[in-house]
Amino acid sequence: MPMNFDIKIAKKVDLEGVLKQLRRQGVANAWSIQDLTVWPNQSKFFYVQNSDQFSYLLISGHPASHGHPTLIANGNEDAVKSLFISAELHEPFVVRETPAHLLPVIEELYPDAKVFLEQRMDVSRNTYIPQHTGNARKLSGDDANYLAKFFGAPPQAAERFKGWLNGAKLFLGIFVEDRLAAIGSSMVSIPEAWNLVSIETHKDFRRRGLATEITSALVSHALEFTQIVTVTVVKSNLPAVHTYEKIGFDFAEDRIWVDNGTGSKP
Secondary structure, three states, rough: OOOOOEEEEEHHHHHHHHHHHHHHHHOOOOOHOOOOOOOOOOOOEEEEEEEOOOEEEEEEOHHHHHOOOEEEEEHHHHHHHHHHHHHOOOEEEEEEEEHHHHHHHHHHOOOOEEEEEEEEEEEOOOOOOOOOOOOEOOOHHHHHHHHHHHOOOHHHHHHHHHHHHHHOOOOEEEEEEOEEEEEEEEEOOOOOOEEEEEEEEEEHOOOOOOOHHHHHHHHHHHHOOOOOEEEEEOOOOHHHHHHHHHOOOOEEEEEEEOOOEEOOOO
């Protein structure tokens, strides 16, 4: 028999209480905390709260999610199912940074969605093993031409990369012979945790340890501002998992990435 839940939509007046709840598990909810802190007016937050549970569905307000909704969910399975139904999602969307125990809910509601199994990995000041030698440097909007070339885009496309470079709290690059060879950046940068994304080595410079180098440099910088640094990686991407383990990252939580019709992937 379906369960009834008192579903609420967070408004500006509710945010202080919502953020207080999220910060009880600050590292696990870091993406949602950042979203509601930086883009509160653009985000939608559905939640169920009673004496023994706090469950939610966030529709991200991040500017990069405007092409299609990006969702994050957490909490009790029955409550999250009700939240998805209440949100009335009719267009293609992506679910990310969501605990794997909610996969049966997603599969029941969206049986045609494509699922990628991921894992969150964490490193702290106590477990960090430095692996960088100072080759990485901060990138800014002035480096947009290099970033466009890195992704194989024409020079005239450089302008659209400036927002990404200028918007990131931290964006590092490693250059080899005046070419951008490896990149990495931060997505979440709150006191509870920093999250690293877009760690990538250009195909011409792989197998040189550059991914390890730039990830270590990112962690070193992030740990000046937080106790925990996280990455989320597809579980089958063993080279990436091994790279992170060399720097001191440990498994923290199974997560899922779900593509419901957008054609994207992690």
